[in-house]
Amino acid sequence: MPRIVVDVMPKPEILDPQGKAIVGALPRLGFTSFSAVRQGKRFELTVDGEVTEDILAQARDAAETLLSNPVIEDVVNVEVVEA
């Protein structure tokens, strides 16, 4: 089954408290090369059958209306992944 992958990230100007907590934990485990972390979300939408342009457009619409909140987040990627 093909899947449509949607990636959502907090907007660059929004402080990401979760990313901040993670970057604080990394050096405690010896990972000292990373100066910042931002945490986003990945959604996988399974399609029964072929991914048409119409279905891809629906996925983009769903990404903007439900999967992300445009006040605080950006949809950074919508792509088809074949199983």
Add this chain to the structure above:
Amino acid sequence: MTELPLIGEAVAVAAQPRLAGARIGVVTFPGTLDDRDAARAVRLAGGTAVELWHGDSQLGDVDAVIIPGGFSYGDYLRAGAIARFAPLMSKIIDAANSDAKLPVLGICNGFQILTESHLLPGSMIKNDHLKFLCRDQVLRVENSNTAWTLDYEAGQEITIPLKNQDGQYIADEKTLDALEAEGRVVFRYVGFNPNGSRRDIAGISNAAGNVVGLMPHPEHAVEPGFGPESLDGIGGSDTDGLGFFTSVLNKIVGGDK
């Protein structure tokens, strides 16, 4: 020792029979926690509370609506994001935006649902310190002209409980400036900003003033003996939250401010 009312007996503090005709709907979603307390607060203020179910397709006979706190849909996706698309929410959004200007109050998760619904601008993200925080919180009432704050004085300080994880109010600078200029910052945190909210904002309203959202919980400070003062005496009274409910009830029955 002063005689305290027993929990379970919701005796109207306001005790004005004329208010009982005002019907305030309280919405329950899967994961809502504070619907019963909100309904109780309505009754204590003298009004009639009406249970509303998120899946209902009709709003029914109500004069105002409270969207209470809790963790609708477990805060999955984003706090309030899934609840916002409940069948009843589209009716509430239409009624709030109609000429009738249905008064709507969103408390905590209800505030998050109102921002996700775009009835109120901005959004809530995780507290800047990343912890769930529960405390008695002093607020300043900045605008006493909304449907839910008529019984307060502008500048009045009240103490009500605050309890949340995603309580940091954010919006872009332009939106914040517009909110300030239009008097739509209704409540501000006093003394301590508990979550990193921009400009200490605890609650806001829409342009018409019928829709108000805030993070702290007025419905938990409506009864003598069971409010902030009883716990730690940081100020205010046990019933500082009651004014939210008497405000809207008085407005509905056409009472004077």
